[in-house]
Amino acid sequence: MDVTIKITDREGALHEVQAPTDMNMNIMELVRAYELAPEGTIGVCGGMAMCASCQCYVLNDVALPEMGDDEEAMLSEAFFVKSNSRLGCQIHITEELNGLEIELAPEY
Numbered sequence: 001m002d003v004t005i006k007i008t009d010r011e012g013a014l015h016e017v018q019a020p021t022d023m024n025m026n027i028m029e030l031v032r033a034y035e036l037a038p039e040g041t042i043g044v045c046g047g048m049a050m051c052a053s054c055q056c057y058v059l060n061d062v063a064l065p066e067m068g069d070d071e072e073a074m075l076s077e078a079f080f081v082k083s084n085s086r087l088g089c090q091i092h093i094t095e096e097l098n099g100l101e102i103e104l105a106p107e108y
Contacts, residue, residue: 001020001021001022001095002018002019002020002021003018003019003021003093003094003095003097003098003099003100004016004017004018004019004098004099005017005019005027005030005093005097005098005099005100005101005102006099006100006101006102007030007031007034007036007056007101007102007103007104008059008101008102008103008104009036009037009104010037010104010106010107015034015036017030017034017036019093019097020093021093021094021095023093024092025092025093026047026088026089026090026091026092026093027054027056027088027089027091027093027102028042028043028047028054028087028088028089029043029047029089030088030093031043031054031088031104036104037104037107041053041107042054042088042104043088043089045089047089048070048089049068049070049071049074049087049089049090050070050074051074052074052075052077052078052079052081052087052105053107054087054088054089055075055078055080055081055085055086055087055088055104055105056085056086056087056088056102056103056104056105057082057084057085057086057102057103057105058084058085058086058100058101058102059084059101059102059103060099060100060101062096062097062098062099062100062101063096064086064091064096064097064100065090065091065092067086067090068090070090071086071087071090074087075087078105079106079108080105080106080108081105085105086102088102
């Protein structure tokens with residue numbers, strides 16, 4: 001089953017994309033698959049929560065997985081962090097994410 005996720009890219013353009021729930025993908029990989037950010041500017045660490053290149057802002061109230069210690073530590077050091085910041089690589093695509101709206105954080 002696919003879910004619909006709305007992603008605002010760093011240029012401010014809104015993309016409504018379909019995301020498969022059966023491929024164990026995360027938001028960072030989804031952004032890369034749809035090429036919504038220039039190569040080399042997102043998922044630099046490969047999804048290990050060791051960089052914040054996939055930081056995004058959650059714009060609506062969707063049940064997200066709890067933030068882990070690694071993600072929390074990385075966001076405490078990142079730039080442009082807001083109260084609704086998450087690392088895209090730490091949000092796996094599940095049916096619960098249907099309707100999620102996010103905005104990619106600025107590149108630094």
